[in-house]
Amino acid sequence: MKKTTYIQFKVPKNEHNSEPDGIVKRNIKKAIVEILSSIIPKGNPDFENKINLIETWIVELENETGIPEREIGMDKDGRIIVKMPFKNNYGYWTDNNLLLPDFKEHFETSEISQDSFENYWSLFEKTEDFETELTDFKIQSTGADGGHNYLMAKVDYNGQKRALIAYFTNKSDEQKIKQLNKVKIRGKIVDDGIEQSLSLFETKLLNG
Incomplete structure (x- = not known):
């Protein structure tokens, strides 16, 4: 049983x-x-x-x-x-x-x-540290729980141009990115396959 x-x-x-x-x-x-x-x-x-x-x-x-x-x-x-x-x-x-x-x-x-x-x-658990600097990115948001912002962009990863979604650890960073034209971020990247976007967890803003 x-x-x-x-x-x-x-x-x-x-x-x-x-x-x-x-x-x-x-x-x-x-x-x-x-x-x-x-x-x-x-x-x-x-x-x-x-x-x-x-x-x-x-x-x-x-x-x-x-x-x-x-x-x-x-x-x-x-x-x-x-x-x-x-x-x-x-x-x-x-x-x-x-x-x-x-x-x-x-x-x-x-x-x-x-x-x-x-x-x-x-x-x-198949994650690794990843750091990148972006000037071309979009900010998306959810309306729940007062709203959360996350970042979407294209990045070079293992020799390929891949879509990336970054989820921030601190809500203060979520607010700061709305005022920036360039962001430098670091987090834990997860690759679920070439057909999926990369996910960056525990993302922290390194500038601003």
């Missing part, structure tokens, strides 16, 4: 639904996510500014207790931008009281294999 179950589900969106039951369920889901978003990120200093970019969660749960043990968050393009517990980050779902039956009740879950989960988990 397997000891763990692996589920994935989409983050609830604010969608209209004419069915009263659907409205109630959607509001419950939304309330759960909003409550967690306001409390739990404080225990995840490296990932606080990435929580609101997550569109798909993958969670490992212990079968006997139903307790979440590990979790992975992906953005809208399927890039892994969060995994917890990791370093000083306790977790989003692993640091609350929701159990396996609660996830199945409140979210549209589907199961994945342990091999798939472990593959996703190991991908996040």
